[in-house]
Amino acid sequence: MFVGLGLPVVTAYPPTTQVWEAGSGIAELATVTKAADQLGYHHVTCSEHVAVPVDVAAERGGVYWDPLATFGYLAAVTDRIRFATSVLVLGYHHPLEVAKRYGTLDQVSGGRLVLGVGVGSLREEFELLDMPFDDRGARADDALAAIRSAFSTGTPTHDGPFYAYDDVMVEPHAVQDSVPVWVGGRTRRALRRAVDLGDGFSPFALTPEQVSQMLSSVDLPDGFDVVLTSGLLDPLGDPEDTRRRLESLRDAGATIITASLTASSLAHYTDQLAELRAVAESTGACFDAPTAP
Template sequence: MRVGIVTPVVAQPPPGHAAWERNAGIGEIARIVETADRLGYHHVTCSEHVAVPAAAAEQRGGVYWDPLATFGYLAARTARIRLATQVLVLGYHHPLEIAKRYGTLDTVSGGRLTLGLGVGSLQEEFDLLDAPFSGRGARADDALAALQASLSRRTPEYHGTHYDFSGFVVEPHAVQEHVPIWIGGRTARSLRRALNADGWVPFGLSLDDLAKMLADADVPAGFDVVLAPSRPLDPAADPDATAAALRRLRDAGATVAGVRLVSGSPDHYREQLAALRELDCGLTFGDVR
């Protein structure tokens, strides 16, 4: 099971962030991600919200760094860690907009993009962006198919139910021959959608429910299941509990763990990254650089 980090600072939903994150900036983020890169972690994340309704921010948080700008900076500060959008909302963008903007990110990062995508649930945000909320699932399915036909192609062509295009040049485009696509969600439909992509990033489900859903599905070889522990891990102070939590993810079917870490400062977070790497619990890391 590979391990990535749910990047601190860039999203601050209550109560899942540390106090120091509220006043941290890109320098602190970059030093943490540089450490994760050096230690061989699999990926870092950044999610997308354009504008969160004030009432919803009380539950979801109001801080969401833009993933394209954030990852563009982090790409220049790292060498091999993957940059995973977790997640972009499909309904907010035309598929070729994603193909161009994130294809450019794939180019400048040397082919390190993992494209996490979701359907979205905040109707107020859809309305703000003049994006259709009703029927968004079917539209997302068509957008996913359009993206799969367009990423890594200079002259993409697609003819679907909601999107139809040909005769356009997208340059630059993704340099990976195949950009991995993960689908976020918590429903059986999201899993079915993910099975047409490369991985599933569920949330808000018990490990027992996740294991049952995966057991009932025809999961292909090489399919990523990206699971997160229910609370931040403390590998330095409580290595046994940390190892047990990660084993539970693996036993539920995870191939990738996306972790949050207990930390009192950016330096403490970096120490926790090193402590987690030293645990003997079947984790897979790249070489230390």
């Protein structure tokens, strides 16, 4: 089991955003990410929303840093840590846009991209972007197959129900032979999409027990990752609770955990990072992830 980090600052989600994050920017993000890189964390995450209606932002948050720009900067100041979109909404993009832009990110980061994707659920945002909403699941399936066909080659072809292309060049493309794809969601349909079209399942808003029950209903392929989120942890203040929660995620089937940390300042946050590694290692977690190609 590996441990990654849900980056602070990049998302202002009302229930979890902390006071120290207000006014923080790329310098603080770089400090956190470099510390996580040096400690051997597996990945950092960044979410995507383009434009959130003001009334919706009160519940979902209105600040969402763009993952492509954010990760491009952080790639230049780190060496090993991976960059996972959590999640990129497939319905907001043409597949070739994703293949080109994130394939370029994979190039400039030295093969450290993990593409986390989701179908999306905010109808107002789909409508604002003039993207179809009602058939977004079927479109996402086709988009995901199309993206995967384009990541590892400069001359992709695809012929699907929503997207089709041939005789085109998309350069640069990803440096990894196969960019890992984690599929988000919280339904059995999302899990099936992950098994059929992805390399991992990254559910949200499910208890460890619910995840374990869902996983027991399918045969997971060899090497398939289950990526679970921890919620806010306080390893310095309550190491036993942190250990119990990590163990419950491991026992539910997690192969990778995306951790979030409570902190009162940037310095406190980086101290929490170091302590989380110590606590997580006591549960069998690994902080010696193989380097990217």
